[in-house]
Amino acid sequence: MTGEVAVLGVGMHPWGKWGRGFLEYGAVAARAALADAGLDWRRIGSIVGADTVRGGYPGYVAGAAFAKALGWQGARVTSVYAACASGAQAVIAARAQIPAGLADAVLVVGADAAPKGFFRPAGGERPDDPDWLRFRVLGATNPAYFGLYARRRMAVHGDTVEDFAQVKVKNAALGALNPYARYRRRVTAEEVAASAVVADPLRLLDICATSDGGAALVLSSMDFAHRHGVARPVRIRAVSTVTPRYPSTVLDLPDLATDSAVAVAPPAESLRASIAREAYEEAGAGPGDLSFAEVYDLSTALELQWYEDLGLCAEGEGAKLLKDGATAPDGRIPVNSSGGLASFGEAVPAQAIAQVCELTWQLRGEAGDRQVAGARMGLAANQGLFGHGSAVIAVR
Template sequence: MAPDGGDAMTDVIVAGAGMTRWGKWGRPFVEYGVEAATEALADAGVDWRDVQFVAAGETVRNGYAGYVAASTLARALGWSGAQIATAYGACTSGVMALDVARARILAGLCDIALVVGADTTPKGFLAPNAGDRPDDPDWLRFRLLGATNPAYFALAARRRMDLYDATADDFAAVKVKNARHGLANPRARYRKEVTAEDVLTSPVVSDPLHLLDICATSDGGAALVLMNEAKARQLAGTTRAVRIRGVASVTPAYPNTVLELPDMATDSSLVVPQPARSYMDSIGDAAYDQAGLGPDDVDLAEVYDLATALELDWYEHLGFCAPGEAEKLLRDGETAIGGRLPVNPSGGLACFGEAVPAQAIAQVCEIVWQLRGLAGARQVEGARVGITANKGLFGHGSAVVLST
């Protein structure tokens, strides 16, 4: 089980990707994780017993087995002596697990790692976890403001309307685009063309967002096999190499407001400077910096579209356009397949729904298939660089840059 050594390592290779079809079956999350892992291992041409390290995203809704997800999945695959780690960062859990596995390979502690996320979710929108956490800003917004996720998303949508004159028609257009993309994805839960009228006449959940503006909760699993370059070259079963160029798992920088405090002696003000870039901007920035690449290098993106308006925010946070220009990018067809920079060619969470520890890994799977040219009817032609982006509760943000 010890690493083989060999050539100096620069990038980590995604040698295998696997994903279940997403839906709502209510089976144990372990089944989804094993299915995804088995496919990823086969894709990489690797036997489970050759895996030296397993990193998994935690699922808090599935009892103790979910809290120790890496151990649970390692047992289900067959005890083999692999080392493990379980990561939790809400919707960024999958990338946190990937980051741990990547770091272990770069440190020379293993040659082959498996990253898995799987979830079984309840019906309806996700509720806050049990227990009192008065120092948790998300708990406070749930309990004191009554701002559950749909209400929170609606506040962001209203902000876009106030700042940039976005309209409900723009939000509906995001759903229409992603639904069209999802038609070509056999793993998507929802594979049905949607019109703007369908979105705008669906029930209002939290004004200005309608039911079809907000993603569902789903069951599903996704997995990746990572290798160092030397091992990837050795294995004839590996396909066209996709490299992890940058991984971000960032928290906000404070202060994020400007305080002006009068000095009674001098009548001057003390100004506490804001960060040069916002927290949401910093998520992509950190991954770009590691990769030595920038927004102009990106050919496609998979972003966190829990609600349609949030996708528009990501266009700006990832540097695809200036603030206030996301709606024009969408209206001009730039972010649809066939456009300059397709966003969510998989169909996004609009077509998959949330399976929390799996979704950030699923985004990476889609980029891998696109960069290999294996995405079928949803293929982004000539794709060479892709980025993913996610945001979780309590200040977790993640992004991954991959390239051929």
């Protein structure tokens, strides 16, 4: 098991559509995390920024851009990009520096100012990018992909649109209790059903929005935390950042238009399942050890899929787990106590960091009306474009 690091501080900028730059959101979150940790910015030995390709040149060098916004003080700087997994990649970069002796305390920051509408590939023509091809050649924008996935669950497992709607009802009720959420209003299943169809069978309230927002963490060695007076900090026990496994992964991408590649059998496990497996193995834990989980609910149907891929239930039983109340706040394994992306929307570089903020508040017992009773271990999981996946396990 890799050495644990302490979470000394967490901070967020509320999600929404604020019309300002990502640096402002990140700086607000960073200052909140530093205040929560009781540390002056000048005591931070390293800063890791999660990049945003929509933020111009500063977005591609987010670590240095945030360091400048907070005030140059000589800290080491790192910038990472991994689509929606950028925040977890930033955490793993910070976590590697601490036991290496490069810094006692590291600030991790992610923030985004998202465009209106669903995400489109940024950066111009990219015919060697399978996600660009999915958008441009297949027309499979993210909502279309979510709709196809929902249809698959309906065909294979017998899920219904009513099942999907109940995911939104659950998460909206929790988001209403979260001061950082963009949408803070409960909804009914009838309201979900009455919302506009976006990608059949999913409706507007089944799909997460795009948002502005920021999140930050202060991580440290356990020795530093103890010297700082924190006797029992929240600890990050595992970070998984994996890519898919397929029988054949070699494609001559520049010649895809004429490639006669033969279809291959599906992998033994999905990317989401492999994300979870690696995290469990590193943590020396399993699904039964979790007190709660934060998952990447880009759509209501995808949350049900996460239940199965995290091992919270058997394949095909996600809807049953939901209907039995197991994933409710007072259930056996509460899921998305923060309100999830259903309540926040996507602020891409920040969302995996925001998940760790929620893990920390829950494990400290500081989540207020959405507190999970007796929380001792939490898992946060998401996946990003081009095969990026990530999961973080934290304990108290």
